Amino acid sequence: MAGFGTRCVHAGTIRDRERKGINSPIYTSTSFEFIDRDEPIYPRYLNTPNEEAVSTKIAALEETESALVLSSGMAAISSTLFTFLGKNDHIAFQKGLYGGTSNFILQELRKFGIEYTIADSQETEDLEKAIRPNTRLVFIESPSNPLLNITDIRSVAEMASAKGILTVMDNTFASPVNQQPVLLGIDIVIHSATKYLSGHSDICAGAVAANADLIRQIRSTALNFGGSLNGITLYLLERSLKTLDVRVRRINETAGRLAESLSGHNGIKQVNYPGLPGHPGYETACRQMSGFGGMLSFEVKGIDCLTYQKNLKLIRPSVSLGGVESIVSSPAHTSHRHLGKEGRKKEGIPENLIRMSVGVEDAVDLMADLDQAFA
Numbered sequence: 506m507a508g509f510g511t512r513c514v515h516a517g518t519i520r521d522r523e524r525k526g527i528n529s530p531i532y533t534s535t536s537f538e539f540i541d542r543d544e545p546i547y548p549r550y551l552n553t554p555n556e557e558a559v560s561t562k563i564a565a566l567e568e569t570e571s572a573l574v575l576s577s578g579m580a581a582i583s584s585t586l587f588t589f590l591g592k593n594d595h596i597a598f599q600k601g602l603y604g605g606t607s608n609f610i611l612q613e614l615r616k617f618g619i620e621y622t623i624a625d626s627q628e629t630e631d632l633e634k635a636i637r638p639n640t641r642l643v644f645i646e647s648p649s650n651p652l653l654n655i656t657d658i659r660s661v662a663e664m665a666s667a668k669g670i671l672t673v674m675d676n677t678f679a680s681p682v683n684q685q686p687v688l689l690g691i692d693i694v695i696h697s698a699t700k701y702l703s704g705h706s707d708i709c710a711g712a713v714a715a716n717a718d719l720i721r722q723i724r725s726t727a728l729n730f731g732g733s734l735n736g737i738t739l740y741l742l743e744r745s746l747k748t749l750d751v752r753v754r755r756i757n758e759t760a761g762r763l764a765e766s767l768s769g770h771n772g773i774k775q776v777n778y779p780g781l782p783g784h785p786g787y788e789t790a791c792r793q794m795s796g797f798g799g800m801l802s803f804e805v806k807g808i809d810c811l812t813y814q815k816n817l818k819l820i821r822p823s824v825s826l827g828g829v830e831s832i833v834s835s836p837a838h839t840s841h842r843h844l845g846k847e848g849r850k851k852e853g854i855p856e857n858l859i860r861m862s863v864g865v866e867d868a869v870d871l872m873a874d875l876d877q878a879f880a
């Protein structure tokens with residue numbers, strides 16, 4: 506198999522046999538001639554040429570047989586869960602999931618008679634305790650938001666597979682550059698492709714990668730929910746993926762340097778980054794990640810986190826993550842606002858926590874900005 510960087514550039518590219526251009530052509534049609542095929546080509550069927558090009562690339566990066574690209578990360582999550590869960594089925598979730606996933610669980614699953622348990626932590630023993638005779642899926646996310654907790658992926662996969670339960674993992678924070686969950690035994694990998702996969706804060710998309718049989722099943726549900734993308738957006742995602750390896754490697758390096766510098770800063774109480782030896786998940790992260798990613802969080806002291814964010818000059822306070830530009834947010838005011846003060850305390854999320862998505866700028870400029878904002 507070609508190296509990861511080579512797959513980023515070349516896997517799935519549509520050969521332009523007519524004009525010999527080196528990039529995949531963009532197919533804008535929603536109607537394709539239907540002769541000698543079992544199934545029509547149609548965007549919502551997730552089978553257009555640009556859908557196939559980008560899903561082939563994502564499958565090559567996650568080292569799965571197959572993949573699907575959908576209109577958002579939540580479309581990927583909801584389509585996957587509704588494929589395998591019906592009335593009276595049960596799903597076990599780890600604690601500490603992305604807020605949109607938590608809202609989906611709380612607001613939607615019961616309407617369909619789907620039972621769920623959110624485990625007491627991301628530890629395998631707690632997830633095992635959450636399993637019931639009707640459990641069909643176990644869902645994990647690592648590193649998690651915003652504390653960067655680490656789930657032991659192989660141990661969860663082994664525990665669930667011994668019981669014949671499928672495992673689903675949200676790999677958005679790590680990206681396939683740093684972590685390939687299927688190689689650790691996970692059945693289905695999900696991404697918000699809005700983040701690192703697209704990487705420029707200009708595309709909303711999602712992806713699911715798994716073996717061909719699982720993707721066939723997810724596709725047949727997903728096309729009923731209708732979360733497809735157009736050829737232009739798919740092409741932009743394909744283009745972005747060509748630089749995924751270089752972007753994320755650069756981001757890993759910068760985030761590691763910032764985490765180290767921030768750890769020694771007297772305006773900061775605590776830095777959460779899985780690449781720091783003091784992080785509780787450090788050893789597990791070393792076993793399962795080839796890089797520690799671009800997400801970190803830190804608790805500021807002596808200054809209110811909103812004032813701190815306003816003082817930043819280069820780093821913008823905004824939501825989302827995974828772009829080439831560094832951004833910060835305050836979980837207490839954004840992703841975890843709905844929990845309230847007490848809820849956040851229970852989740853271990855300090856009120857003055859800042860979450861940072863590190864971009865590709867120069868580390869010295871980022872550090873200077875983070876430092877001057879205390880003044």
Ligand SMILES: Cc1ncc(COP(=O)(O)O)c(C=O)c1O
Binds near residue numbers: 579603696698825
């Ligand atoms: C870890 C994680 N998973 C899933 C999602 C949902 O993705 P989208 O906003 O593309 O639906 C997000 C969005 O922030 C996320 O951070």
